[in-house]
Amino acid sequence: MKSRIYHTESEDETVALGEKLATELPTTAVVLLIGQLGAGKTTLAKGIVKGLGAAAPDDVSSPTFTLIHEYTPSVYHIDLYRLDTAAQVATLGLEEIFDRRAVVLIEWGERFPELMPAERVDIRLTGTGECSREIEVQWIQSSPPCKVAPVRNRNEFRAALRSSTLPH
């Protein structure tokens, strides 16, 4: 599990961080935006949607009431705030959206862990001041992490071959 922590000092900086994170996301990804009311989840979503070239930040508004906002190309912004039970969430057809080649941003998704995919990116936003935020990005893999250290160059590859840890 890879994890990184960022600090932003303003809404503009949070949008800019979202833009940067967008470039690091694969074309198919589920991203949980986790944080209290006013933590900046929708603000970060603005940046990610902008970074993916799907909409301008001013056009990315809160999906709380409408539940799902869709942007072209291939970005979904989902908000489960006003849903109370997993049964309600299940009727939204999220698994179909997860199957699409799309980046899916979900607010309040951590309230329904059983419905979220095992492989995903969790982004936790915490207010550290009026405008400053701590933003932790965690890349969560579904498969157990590889026990063999990654091979970085030709010498290491030869050494690995000699030590017969690789199948012949």
Next chain:
Amino acid sequence: MKILGIETSCDETAAAVVEDGTTVHSSVVASQLATHAKYGGVVPELASREHLRAIVPVVRLALEEAGAGFEDLVAIAVTEGPGLVGSLLVGITYAKSLCLARDLPLIGVNHIEGHIHAVILQAGASIEYPALALVVSGGHTHLFEVREGFTYRLLGKTRDDAAGEAFDKVAKLLGFGYPGGPIIDQLAPHGDPHAVKFTLARMKGNTLDFSFSGLKTAVLRWVEQRDLTSEIEARRRSQATSAEDFLPLTPQPTLDLLASFQHTVIAELLRRAVRSIEEIGARSFIISGGVASNTGLRIAAREAGLACPVYFPTPALSTDNAAMIAAAAFPKLHAGHFDDFSLRAQANLALA
């Protein structure tokens, strides 16, 4: 001339029969039915599955209450967007099937245009153009210029939370349940609207755009700075559902907060409306959507000394309904703007 309207864009399954764009013969909204038994006993919400369950009985009831049959209709109107694709599809597919079976023309309607027509439907000829329309609900906060012949220009919109959403979220964080916007409206007169000073949002770029996220966060900070846990918990644990029940559970400082919050939302809405009316030379001001039911907004708009008369829908037509969809279809009917069976659900359909 009667049109059957069908609306399934979000939570509500609704059908209505409207004559000549002025007379509502029936307007059925599934969640508002006294006896849910009529369509199977489940309160419909959000899901396309629930719309599927409700659509046939709701349409049947709308026709029955209007005393109309399919042979009395000149067209069927249906919401094509914006909304949830899965929900929109239920209404669109059912409308198409009915049109095919009964050889009726199909008219697709934008949900937001429907909200504007909820007012035009009732105020009719007294509305002069150009008009300013403020569509303000849990999902939308938009300002449009409405020109003669129903062409639209977007003047401003929310960049984050809708006004109704801010109401509902503030209500929830204070323990009034969700959606609690109407509770805030009923408790606000018991508080001092100038007790808590909230700063108005300053917009970069289009200054007619709205932002309510900062106000919501300011309320949260105010609550965090005081220890309100026990009163919030008391309200949460109580079985209260009405403002009268909540009033004895709400100390004066919290009532003042509610009044100040509502005052600020209304100020944000009307400040931009006043400027828009001036800018476009509006001769009427239409306020529609769920928040149009807010009595504080109604009073403030009437007392604001606006340069033109202001029109509101009745509460039943403020929230999502199908009468507004049927009403919005009449100008299209007269202009011969029909849709064919390629009509599709558009999640992000823009009005302008």
